[in-house]
Amino acid sequence: MMNTWQALILGLLQGVTEFLPVSSSGHLALAQNWFGIQEPLLSFDVFLHGMSLIAILVFFFQEIRQLNFKQYFLIGIATIPAVIVGLLFKDTLELALQVPLLIGVALLITGIDNLFSHRLLQKSPKEETEITPQKALIIGLFQSLALIPGISRSGTTLLASLGQKLGKKQAFTFTFLLAIPAIMGALLLQGIDIIRDGATMPHWSLFVIGGISTLFASLASLTVFKKLINKSQFTVFGIYCLALGLIVIFSQLT
DSSP states (O other): OOOOHHHHHEEEHHHHHHHTTOOOOHHHHHHHHHHHSSOOOOOHHHHHHHHHHHHHHTTHHHHHHEEEEEEEHHHHHHHHHHHHHHHHHHHHHHHHOOOOOHHHHHHHHHHHHHHHHHHHHHHOOSSSOOOHHHHHHHHHHHHTTTTTTTTOHHHHHHHHHHHHTOHHHHHHHHHHHHHHHHHHHHHHHHHHHHHHOOOOOHHHHHHHHHHHHHHHHHHHHHHHHHHHHTHHHHHHHHHHHHHHHOOOOHHHOO
């Protein structure tokens, strides 16, 4: 069973990796594997993702208040691919969480994505551009790839946003506004599983420790992410994911 220190570390990992382009699902799965936590802690993972959602709502409160019908429509279009992929391949994706080798390969892909994002940030337009339904759908298709453990949602979505010629601030904001329905949808599906299967519930104190650490780490990582985008500095994320992916693959093959 999970102890206090593990709950704290998992909470910090969720908060930091949910928003930085390094894949929270991959890090949490690897951490639970390395901690030797055999049973999937679905209820705990759902709770941590819920705290990450609260962090987004707090951080982007003003932007959310100013959303108009067209922007809600674009967010809805961009969310469709993830909904389809999530419903069709839900069981397969859950099994992938238990395969560290697959996560290692996915982290390599995330690393490459981040290096491409670094190059696109150097060329991003200074002024905002119009987000058309076609652009929103393309960005959504990239976001759906992040359902694979080890593929970063924020990383792939940002890459697609920059590839569609969105400005830095615009790409950052749209990337995380898309995270709101994505996380809510995941919470709904996982919540149904918890009710249906009666998932294991850790002690309430572990929820408190993990939740608080996730909330504060999430807000900190969003702040750091925003600053690094403004400075067009993404190389560090690319190198980190490539290195971690190689370590995971090597450890599984030896």
